[in-house]
Amino acid sequence: MNTIRFLDLRKQYESIKADIDAAIAQTLESCNFIGGPAVLKFEKEFATFQHASHCIGVGNGTDAIEIALGALELEPDAEVIVPANSFIASSEAVRTAGLNVIFCAIDPATGLLDLTDARAKITTKTKVILPVHLYGQSCDMDSIMTLAQEFGLMVVEDCAQAHGAEWRGRRVGTFGICGTFSFYPGKNLGAYGDGGAVVTNDDALAHRIRMIANHGRTEKYNHEFEGRNSRLDALQAAILSAKLKYLESWTNRRAEIAEVYRRELSGIADLTLPVINLGARHVFHLFVVRTSRRDELQSHLKQAGIETGIHYPIALTRLKAYKVTNQTTASDDLNEQIISLPIGEHLSDSEVSRITHEVKCFFGT
Ligand SMILES: Cc1ncc(COP(=O)(O)O)c(C=O)c1O
Structure with missing residues (x-):
C-alpha cells in the first residue's frame, strides 16, 4: 500500500519537468541571477494574475510582511492586530518591523480573524489590521474594510496561503493598502527555495517597498536611505513563471x-x-x-x-x-x-x- 503524501513536490515536478528545466536552463544561460528579465516578467505576470498594478518580488513571505509594514512608516508604538491562529510569520514580521502585535480571536468555524474581537482590540495606538487569508480562504473583506475605515486604520493582507483566492470576485491582497505572498515550496504557488512578493495598487508604496527590499536605492550606488537585501532571485522567478501557468x-x-x-x-x-x-x-x-x-x-x-x-x-x-x-x-x-x-x-x-x-x-x- 503506497503512502498518501500530504504534499508531493516530486510528483508535481515530474508533471511539469520540461517547463521547469527549460526555465532554469534559460536563466543559467542568461547569467542574470539578481533582478533582470526573469524577475520583471514574473512580477508582471503575478500582478496581472492578482489584478493588481504592482508586484514586488522579495526574499520570502515573512520579509514581504515586514517590508510592507516598514514602508508604511508608522510610529514605533503603533499596534497591529493579528489573528491568533496563523503561522508565526504573521506576528513575527510585525515585531521585526518594530511594531506591537495585538492578537485577536478567531472564528472557530473558519479559522479566520473574528471581527467582533478585532473591534474590541482597537485602541488609539492601533494603526493596522493584518487579516490572514488562512488555509486559502478569503476573510470577509467588506467587513474588515468597513471596520478599518471607521477607525482610520490601514489593512495589510497576509495572502501567504491564498494565491488566487477572492472575496466577491476580487482577488485578495487588493482590498487593503497591500497584500503579501509567500512562495515557500509547499504553497499553492511555490518556488524551489524561498520567495515572496507584495502586491499593491498604490504607486508610491510600491516604489518604497521596492527600494527597501533593495538597499534603499533605485540606482546602483545611489542610496536614498538604508534599506535591506530581500530580493526574489531570478532562478526562483523563472520557476514561478513556469508554475503560474498551471x-x-x-x-x-x-x-x-x-x-x-x-x-x-x-x-x-x-x-x-x-x-x-x-x-x-x-x-x-x-x-x-x-x-x-x-x-x-x-x-x-x-x-x-x-x-x-x-x-x-x-x-x-x-x-x-x-x-x-x-x-x-x-x-x-x-x-x-x-x-x-x-x-x-x-x-x-x-x-x-x-x-x-x-x-x-x-x-x-
Ligand atoms: C500565513 C503565513 N504568513 C506568512 C508566511 C511566511 O512565508 P515565508 O515562509 O515565505 O517566509 C507563511 C508561510 O509559511 C504563512 O503560512
Missing part, C-alpha cells in the same frame, strides 16, 4: 477534492467540516477539519498510510515566543481539535476515496 488548474483540482470531502464526510457527528464564507473563493491551500478525537484520527490515518498535518498545534498567544497572558483569544480548543487532510493536485481520485473511506471507518460510519 496554478488555476491546480486550484480547480483542489476545489474538486474539497467538494468530495464535503460530500463524503458530511453528517459525521464528531467531525466539523470547514465553513466556506459566502462570497469567498477558497483556494484550499489546506483542508482543515475538527474533531474532539484529533490525535486518535491522526494515528488511525497514519496507520493507514495517510499523511496529515496540524495547522497550527499551538495558538500564537500560547507560544513561548509570546506568552501572552492578558489577551484572550479563545482558540485553544480549536488548536487541539484541528487536523489537515491531504489536498492538492498530486492526489488521484482513488487516493481521495481511500482518505474518505479511512476517515469514515474511524468514525464507524
